[in-house]
């Protein structure tokens with residue numbers, strides 16, 4: 001079974017995937033994210049490492065539904081990348097990197113096995129479905145940022161406006 | 175496109191995300207991505223303040239409309255400051271690039287951008303210093319770590335010195351005590367010389383300069399706002415609080431950041447002050463002239479700090495008070511603590527502050543004559559002068575964000591905690607390496623808390639948020655307390671994005687919720703006008 005083979009290589013695959021993801025940051029940032037193990041000193045690195053494992057486990061699990069854990073972990077990473085110096089495609093591309101890592105962990109000669117390739121495609125579509133979900137998360141994050149901008153402008157003087165309306169009536173009455 | 179031009183599935187697997195170039199930091203020009211920089215100061219505001227080069231421009235423009243001899247102006251400004259501020263020259267000379275500070279900045283942690291490493295942030299200026307002010311640099315140029323002040327370098331300064339919240343976290347870890355916040359301050363001063371500044375800083379400065387507060391609200395407008403709050407207090411407690419304004423001969427002048435007059439949740443803290451002072455029968459006064467505790471001069475230049483700060487002493491003198499009490503504030507406290515006496519002292523017309531309620535002498539305030547409200551309130555509690563019912567705050571599970579300036583710059587670590595623990599039953603600390611001296615910034619201080627800069631703020635806010643989310647998961651924390659008006663605004667955005675179940679508020683809001691007042695009606699609502707109990711929790 002392909003899944004068994006991949007699970008045997010779990011550590012290496014996750015390491016490969018986190019390495020590729022971390023490589024999307026400038027080298028100095030990346031080396032810090034790899035080295036610092038304290039999650040509070042290095043929250044981005046922690047989100048990527050912990051997220052990678054949870055996501056990998058879900059892809060292998062065969063379970064049809066998302067576990068709350070996998071969605072939360074995915075959210076953790078996407079929420080961070082949605083405010084970093086990335087274009088949308090670069091922010092979300094890290095998900096597809098998992099496909100690359102899965103493929104590369106399979107010995108070349110095994111790729112002729114029809115059954116195994118079928119299994120691989122099935123796993124890959126699970127990764128695709130996660131990618132779609134991360135689009136949703138990404139969009140929600142971006143929408144939230146714009147909503148926050150509007151909210152801040154409003155809130156800054158909320159009391160003055162409230163007071164003015166109490167004294168002089170609502171703006172359309174002025 | 176022909177079908178055969180489409181990439182094969184196998185090629186598609188060769189995903190190559192845009193990797194950042196590896197050209198070395200000195201050669202990477204800054205990219206002004208929307209959401210990561212602040213809008214420039216409006217010309218009209220610069221004119222009001224008599225600051226150089228007022229004009230219309232945008233950081234994304236190719237031409238920044240600088241004076242022709244901008245290089246000369248900046249280098250001359252650098253020379254003057256190297257002579258005037260010994261600390262600046264020292265900070266330029268003694269860094270050994272040990273890297274202890276490198277990974278301590280919230281902006282670096284949240285972005286991975288090397289130029290947000292404090293050592294590199296300072297190096298942006300230091301490289302020019304080496305090039306133009308040291309013999310070795312003059313001889314060796316780039317090989318000696320020097321570089322010429324080009325337009326790209328200047329643009330980089332603007333980008334990165336307005337990406338430092340002057341929080342001083344990095345300085346805690348530097349074995350030589352190098353304070354990158356001070357390097358940033360000088361960097362901004364130099365930028366100001368050629369008209370490079372941001373509106374979120376300069377507009378409050380201009381308003382404060384003319385009207386005495388950041389929003390430029392005239393005296394009758396302020397009184398109106400305070401009365402409005404007093405009405406709310408009356409609705410909740412049944413008590414009409416005493417509201418003395420510009421009262422000559424009062425014992426104490428009270429000064430607090432104006433952000434707390436106009437925007438929730440700061441307003442609840444402000445109502446808290448009114449209730450506390452009323453209950454104590456304090457002989458104090460608000461002022462419509464010294465109506466701003468904040469001082470965005472700190473984010474502009476030393477000269478501007480002095481100009482804005484002077485009004486506090488001037489008003490204290492005019493009103494003839496004995497001493498000054500300051501509200502929950504952030505950078506106001508840094509200004510008071512570190513600059514006020516040197517810049518505008520000695521305040522020999524004031525008396526050494528003594529609490530009229532407990533008789534405690536605030537010896538620490540001997541010089542400045544200004545006491546912080548958490549010092550004042552913790553002393554009241556310690557002496558048993560307040561009747562408190564912390565169960566009124568039982569709905570709240572709190573944690574405390576040490577606001578950078580009072581904590582790191584002024585050492586106010588225990589007083590706020592002492593007050594909090596006496597007014598709320600559920601209190602949990604965030605992880606040790608994210609609080610007290612090591613507290614993580616909110617990501618929006620030093621004038622960066624504007625809406626256009628929201629992405630950068632969220633990057634910088636993430637380390638704080640990750641620690642917060644830890645106590646949310648572990649203890650169901652639902653209130654993030656802080657002691658700074660900027661925080662009350664910026665942390666609200668932080669929680670909105672990173673921890674949506676958490677609300678933000680000041681300490682004296684909870685003090686006032688718990689405060690049992692003489693003659694009050696039975697309290698059913700908290701200061702936010704929400705039920706005290708848990709009723710609405712099962713919604």
Ligand code: SF4
Nearest residue numbers: 279338339341342344
């Ligand atoms: S003062 Fe704060 S924001 Fe500035 S470099 Fe140091 S840690 Fe970063």
Ligand code: SF4
Nearest residue numbers: 269271272273275348
């Ligand atoms: S810790 Fe101090 S000496 Fe070391 S690199 Fe940072 S500023 Fe320089």
